[in-house]
Amino acid sequence: MAITFNVNGEPREVDVDPNTPLLWVLRDELGLTGTKFGCGVAQCGACTVFVDGMPQRSCVTPVELINGSDITTIEGVEGPEASAIQKAWVEIDVPQCGYCQSGQIMSAVALLRDISDPTDEDIDGAMTGNICRCATYVRIRQAIKNAAAELKG
């Protein structure tokens, strides 16, 4: 069954088992490997993408459910929040192994789009679904605060 949707602004069509998770469509069919596989059961957040602007775990999102949707992945995320987040991430060297970081960044961008000046509790709320086995959490928190401060100007 052909399923169509936009990825990072480009129209795409795939012909796969409709149950296939969006994650594997992005990675194996479309070659967009920035979105990562960490658990496959919505526990780690490594596979976070935006579906019509909302952060979602692509590993448990059957591709048939996103027919007609707009998908944004780490390769295409942009805008003031994304720039501020990525800049803050680089400035204080958040990543260690780096494998979880696409997902962390997508969740952090979504947070700042929602709440421009997040408290520690807001950060906990938005980021608790993203595991970092390297435990870069101290710097993730700091980078989000730095990005928020930069956006405030």
Add this chain to the structure above:
Amino acid sequence: MLKSVIEADRRTVLRGAAATGAGLVLAMVLPMRARAQSGAAAVIKGGATDTAFAPNAFVRVAPDSTVTVLVKHIEFGQGPLTGLTTLVAEEMDADWSQMRGELAPANTALYKNLAFGIQGTGGSTAMANSYEQMRKAGAAARAMLVAAAAETWQVPAEEITIEAGIISHKVSNKTGKFGDFADAASKRSPPAEPSLKSPSDFKLIGTDRPKLDTQDKATGKAVFTMDATRPDMLTVVIARPPLFGAKVKSVDDTDARKIKGVVDVKKIPQGVAVYAKGFWPAKTARDVLKIEWDETGAETRSTDEIVADYKKKAATVGRVVRKEGDAEKALPENAKTLQAEYVFPFLSQAPMEPLDFLIEADASGGEAWAGTQMQTVDQAVAAQILGCRPEELKLNTMMAGGSFGRRATPNADVASEAAEAAKALGRKKPIKLVFTREDDLHAGYYRPLYVHRLKGAVDQAGNIALWDQVIVGQSIIEGTPFAAQMKDGIDPTVAEGSEDIPYQIGNLRISTHQTKLAIPPLWWRSVGHTHNAYVVETFLDELLAMANKDPVEGRLELIGEKNPRHAGVLRAVAELAGWGAAVPEGRARGVALHKSFNTYVAQVAEVSVGKDKLPRVHKVWCAVDCGVAVNPNVIRAQMEGGIGYGLGHTLYAEITLDKGRVVQTNFDTYRSLRINEMPDVEVTIIKSDEAPTGVGEPGTPPISPAVANAWRKLTGTPVRHLPFTRHVQS
């Protein structure tokens, strides 16, 4: 273009290398460089290189003056890509902006770990074993560039200086860049003993350095094995035995083969391999295989039965690994005694990137891509399965999404499964083996389960009169190529961290019982120090409390003059934390001190009782002495990460068996630390001129006992069976 394809073609690369006349060294594909040049998301391309000057196996100077360092240690976040590149840059007097780092492929002769004799990363040795070697590589390159400039300009070499990558001769007012002299330098022979800078002249070493791999990792561009593909590649997912030691009896793959995208199903020695176009069909088909298993001789016990067996063993003295005075001597009158039994669960490393290995085999060998922590072993084992010599299977080192020890198995479990799968398919297509998270947690290679039993005593004067410790658990290296490190059959990893206890105790005995199980054991971030630091530092804390001594003062007394670096970090952390000052209501502080891999770390944890009745760790102060601090930024990051990793497992994680079957399946049941559970961390680094030692592991051991000591102060309960979650339930 978005399709991620590794376009490296072995033959083209070899031809290209031959054409440049640079011989074997250049024949090694430099995937990271090519990607950086192409700028495309996940395209890895080997081959063409613009090296103009290659003074040794580690340094490449391009005509545009960029310097690329071939880094022999895998990068999984601990920072060698940046660290080793810094060492070369320092001695070359290069500008940081001209430096690049690339992971070196498997080549034991060129890239062995000088501490191991094989190519591999572990034991926090990356910086320690490379410090001189990489500095010499840089110094040699510098000397050759200087000589080339001297000859070109017809001036004495001694009058030439280099600053931030600019070569100058002040008297004649001449300047140039590395690239300008690359050709001329490449015609000179390297100096026999290049002279090294004095540490007081260091410009880059010792200052915060941004990491070379951060930009790619913050934009989704970093390419891991999971992201690599080859034309026509198939994904392989394997069905493995549900019990350790079981084997395939029969397979019915009818339903599996019906799934669209499935190409083949093969029995391999480790289980049943499903080959498909993509992960999803491979995994879905694997899950519907009907397999009958032969469970003869398999491990069918539950964890509780193993613990009970270990406890029985712990009641008797084992083989003595350290002895002071007489532990059997009658105790002084009115001595207070303390007996304790500790249980440490199996732990899985669970690196964020599930295990994977890409292999493209052909008649004469082939090529492989993997985040391998032991290139020499993975290459040799895979080559043997494929029936070729190691050098005929070119192995490219990929960035790895974490490891914590898991990508360094003495039997190359992942590489050998991939090689078997490639062979079973008749080497027809490239294959990428992918583990699911469940596969990872069920595969074994755990931090072994250990039981410790201790007897201690404090005399009337408050001195520790006895320390008698028995350790029971699996040897990690027995029966592996690493067994050469064993003396008289004693595996040093079992008691490491207890056996070298830094406290002076008159009557002390430490003994071990090494056990064997069908469950494969492995190192796990800081290896034996995980459980030994916990036992030593919590048991000591209890004895000091019985003696009415302050945890910091009491430790310092027992260290005496003998271990100044231990004392140094302990004093530093006490000062950083303001030890002894009032602590907010409802909170308590605990301290712990531990040396591992020649790095000294002391930590203070401030803890309260959380909503879930588990420790809520608010803040951790950490002092570290790792000799020369090459990159303080990376050292702080490794302390933060080591603390988070240790804390998460101590509080929440264990692998248990129910009649031989692993109970935990994924991060829902093998719980990981999350951001809301992460304490604030403040790190101080001791200034030192000692040779640098590692930081990837030593941050982990002290956190668990520091938290446990705070928890005991807070609640009165010593926790001796990890993880902490057990104590909420019972």
